[in-house]
Amino acid sequence: MSEQGMIAGFIVAVATGFLAKRFYRSYGAPILADFLLKRGKVSAAMKIRGKAKPACGGDCGCD
Amino acid sequence: MTVDKLYLGGMKKGDRALIVATGGPIEIRRRLLEMGFLEGSVVEVIHEAPFGKDPIAVRVRGTLLALRRNEANYIEVHLEVA
Amino acid sequence: MSVNESALPLNEQARSPRFALAGNPNCGKTALFNAITGGRQKVGNYPGVTVERKEGFFTRPDGEQVRILDLPGTYSLDAKTPDEEISRDVLLGKISDEEQPDVILAVADATSLERNLGLILELRALGRPMILALNMMDLARARGAVIDLEVLGRELGFPVFPTVAVNGDGVEPLLAQAMQIAHAAKLSAEKSPAADWKNSTPNEVRDRFATVDAILAKAVKRSARPLIWSEKVDRIVVHPVWGSIILLFILGVIFQAIFSWAALPQEWIEKGVGALGKSVAGLMSVGPLRSLLTDGVIAGVGSVLVFLPQILLLFFFILLLEDTGYMARAAFLMDRVMGKVGLHGRAFIPLLSSFACAIPGIMATRTIENRRDRLTTILVAPLMTPSATLPNYSLLIAAFIPNTAVFGPVRLQGLVMLGLYAGGVAATLGMAWVFKRTLLKGVKPPLLMELPTYKVPSWRNIFFGLRDRCWIFIRRAGTVILAITIILWFVASYPKAPEGALLPPIDYSYAGRIGHAIEPLIRPLGFDWRIGIAFVPGMAAREVMVSALATVYAIEGKDEEATGRALSEVLKSQWSVATAVSLLVWYILACQCLSTLAVTRRETNSWRWPLFMFSYMTALAYVGSFITYRLCVWAGL
Numbered sequence: 001m002s003e004q005g006m007i008a009g010f011i012v013a014v015a016t017g018f019l020a021k022r023f024y025r026s027y028g029a030p031i032l033a034d035f036l037l038k039r040g041k042v043s044a045a046m047k048i049r050g051k052a053k054p055a056c057g058g059d060c061g062c063d
Numbered sequence: 064m065t066v067d068k069l070y071l072g073g074m075k076k077g078d079r080a081l082i083v084a085t086g087g088p089i090e091i092r093r094r095l096l097e098m099g100f101l102e103g104s105v106v107e108v109i110h111e112a113p114f115g116k117d118p119i120a121v122r123v124r125g126t127l128l129a130l131r132r133n134e135a136n137y138i139e140v141h142l143e144v145a
Numbered sequence: 146m147s148v149n150e151s152a153l154p155l156n157e158q159a160r161s162p163r164f165a166l167a168g169n170p171n172c173g174k175t176a177l178f179n180a181i182t183g184g185r186q187k188v189g190n191y192p193g194v195t196v197e198r199k200e201g202f203f204t205r206p207d208g209e210q211v212r213i214l215d216l217p218g219t220y221s222l223d224a225k226t227p228d229e230e231i232s233r234d235v236l237l238g239k240i241s242d243e244e245q246p247d248v249i250l251a252v253a254d255a256t257s258l259e260r261n262l263g264l265i266l267e268l269r270a271l272g273r274p275m276i277l278a279l280n281m282m283d284l285a286r287a288r289g290a291v292i293d294l295e296v297l298g299r300e301l302g303f304p305v306f307p308t309v310a311v312n313g314d315g316v317e318p319l320l321a322q323a324m325q326i327a328h329a330a331k332l333s334a335e336k337s338p339a340a341d342w343k344n345s346t347p348n349e350v351r352d353r354f355a356t357v358d359a360i361l362a363k364a365v366k367r368s369a370r371p372l373i374w375s376e377k378v379d380r381i382v383v384h385p386v387w388g389s390i391i392l393l394f395i396l397g398v399i400f401q402a403i404f405s406w407a408a409l410p411q412e413w414i415e416k417g418v419g420a421l422g423k424s425v426a427g428l429m430s431v432g433p434l435r436s437l438l439t440d441g442v443i444a445g446v447g448s449v450l451v452f453l454p455q456i457l458l459l460f461f462f463i464l465l466l467e468d469t470g471y472m473a474r475a476a477f478l479m480d481r482v483m484g485k486v487g488l489h490g491r492a493f494i495p496l497l498s499s500f501a502c503a504i505p506g507i508m509a510t511r512t513i514e515n516r517r518d519r520l521t522t523i524l525v526a527p528l529m530t531p532s533a534t535l536p537n538y539s540l541l542i543a544a545f546i547p548n549t550a551v552f553g554p555v556r557l558q559g560l561v562m563l564g565l566y567a568g569g570v571a572a573t574l575g576m577a578w579v580f581k582r583t584l585l586k587g588v589k590p591p592l593l594m595e596l597p598t599y600k601v602p603s604w605r606n607i608f609f610g611l612r613d614r615c616w617i618f619i620r621r622a623g624t625v626i627l628a629i630t631i632i633l634w635f636v637a638s639y640p641k642a643p644e645g646a647l648l649p650p651i652d653y654s655y656a657g658r659i660g661h662a663i664e665p666l667i668r669p670l671g672f673d674w675r676i677g678i679a680f681v682p683g684m685a686a687r688e689v690m691v692s693a694l695a696t697v698y699a700i701e702g703k704d705e706e707a708t709g710r711a712l713s714e715v716l717k718s719q720w721s722v723a724t725a726v727s728l729l730v731w732y733i734l735a736c737q738c739l740s741t742l743a744v745t746r747r748e749t750n751s752w753r754w755p756l757f758m759f760s761y762m763t764a765l766a767y768v769g770s771f772i773t774y775r776l777c778v779w780a781g782l
């Protein structure tokens with residue numbers, strides 16, 4: 001792979017990681033937390049819930 | 064001597080009245096009271112909306128409030144002679 | 146919590162005092178907040194719920210930092226709505242992760258004490274250290290009010306300070322005293338037990354106001370005269386004929402301004418982006434990185450940034466109308482129509498503010514008590530043309546609608562934009578009517594809304610509001626949109642075309658294949674596979690559609706010239722008018738925001754409703770675009 005290719009690839013990977021993390025925080029985490037709660041794993045669920053952000057989180061600028 | 068009850072919902076622009084009783088289902092009644100529609104307060108109809116003269120804007124306890132006539136009909140009043 | 150705590154070092158946070166601002170709506174609380182914090186604030190959410198949380202901080206001359214929370218304006222602490230519940234719970238210290246505020250900074254409108262004091266008395270009953278800012282004192286004095294602040298303070302049991310928040314008068318003495326109270330409270334070190342709150346009965350409410358009257362009888366020598374000029378203005382504004390004309394005129398001005406005033410700054414941004422692209426291209430040889438930067442990042446994100454001036458203008462007008470108090474009159478005028486479709490009168494203003502973003506509109510439904518009304522409003526809120534659609538509209542209008550004059554300064558582009566927004570409102574009303582008739586039959590919701598006195602707008606408020614908006618827009622463009630565009634670039638550039646290929650390279654990429662796969666579905670609507678590619682990320686965030694199209698066409702463009710051309714020119718040469726109009730209709734009706742769906746899920750506590758929202762809106766958009774396209778083709782466009 002050319003030098004340009006490597007840098008470009010790196011940038012793409014970072015972007016993907018960023019979106020994936022965001023997606024997880026906004027959507028994945030609450031679902032996972034609810035699932036854990038149902039299974040009775042309260043402390044784990046709470047830890048995840050603490051990290052979860054409501055999907056807006058300043059995204060569109062809720063006033 | 065029976066007097067027909069008069070309600071805020073039936074008043075016209077420019078009418079002034081004294082609130083005698085605020086009724087209605089508890090949620091609405093509490094809201095009305097909170098906003099200032101208390102017994103003993105004076106209420107005056109300032110505006111009527113276009114398209115059917117509903118809703119109306121009234122002044123009570125120093126505030127201009129808009130409400131529909133059917134909501135206003137929870138408020139019983141005595142017409143003040145101007 | 147989503148508050149940026151890096152402003153204070155960790156060990157300071159435990160010790161820095163916390164204030165909470167509480168008061169009726171329209172009492173100038175926000176102006177006071179801005180005056181105190183100088184606009185240094187962060188908007189976020191309370192943990193677990195989507196009630197908006199606004200926190201700021203300020204530094205005292207002695208270096209002490211204080212955090213201050215702006216609670217939602219309410220008429221009473223009796224929790225009928227989540228907004229009021231949160232206010233009450235925060236003050237009681239019942240929210241986990243949220244420290245109980247040390248001092249309550251109550252705010253009351255000096256021209257309207259008979260009502261404002263009701264909440265103040267409720268706050269007093271909480272038993273927390275308190276201080277009262279009597280705001281709008283200038284207006285009260287101008288209207289002949291004479292208030293004995295000492296007597297008032299004595300009757301209430303805590304100090305009262307006059308303020309004029311919009312120019313900052315009286316803020317310093319207020320804060321100085323508040324700091325003293327905070328220190329004294331810290332010294333006494335007692336944590337008042339989390340008192341329990343019971344909603345008041347109607348009789349208790351009556352008693353409370355009787356107390357208010359008694360206090361006012363002692364402290365107010367003369368209350369403020371009613372503002373006659375305000376009513377005179379209203380007589381025209383609310384007049385059946387003049388009122389509607391004024392409303393239309395204002396709307397016309399707004400949408401016209403969005404095009405004409407923004408045109409010059411937009412040109413600058415466009416030129417800047419184009420120049421940036423050319424220079425980057427000149428810096429490196431042909432290769433993936435160069436393509437990523439020019440076709441992806443610069444073309445993509447740049448095409449969205451171009452619309453910043455327009456969005457700022459839109460917000461400027463929204464803030465201006467809100468600040469002066471006109472919005473409430475617009476709601477009053479429109480209520481008959483709103484009421485007919487079963488929409489809640491008080492939801493109208495937040496819905497109007499949804500022209501900024503559907504999410505505040507959805508969150509504002511928290512003031513609606515009836516579940517069915519609330520659901521209906523939530524379901525139709527996204528149809529109210531969120532500002533993120535503005536780039537989408539603007540792009541197509543710029544490309545396909547000529548800038549001909551219609552009458553006076555009004556030009557066709559502005560009119561079409563206004564028409565599109567009107568279409569959004571019509572769709573909102575129409576769907577609300579449908580829902581109220583079918584799925585969510587319910588009683589007609591009450592109106593009961595305050596018409597605040599007209600105010601000279603606070604330019605400081607507006608400036609801070611715009612500054613926040615600008616930052617939010619740029620941040621979103623620089624993060625989410627940038628990331629999506631980068632990924633899209635990758636997906637649209639690879640795999641590369643094989644040797645001797647006949648079709649343009651993009652056809653062979655993942656994106657191209659997906660686009661071609663979608664195409665049969667959308668061809669009846671007049672859309673091709675390129676639009677199909679842009680749809681996928683466009684569903685996540687509206688504006689991404691613009692940057693996605695920019696990237697797709699940039700990658701596709703074979704010659705160096707093409708990448709520099711404005712996207713609108715490219716579209717004009719490639720699409721038919723029918724396609725453009727059909728796409729516009731799609732934009733009005735389609736659900737293109739994952740965040741909206743997520744907030745809906747939160748507010749309704751189930752996946753059923755967001756799923757339903759997505760389905761009905763997609764179906765609506767499909768049918769709408771289909772009909773539009775067929776009509777346009779038949780009309781020869």
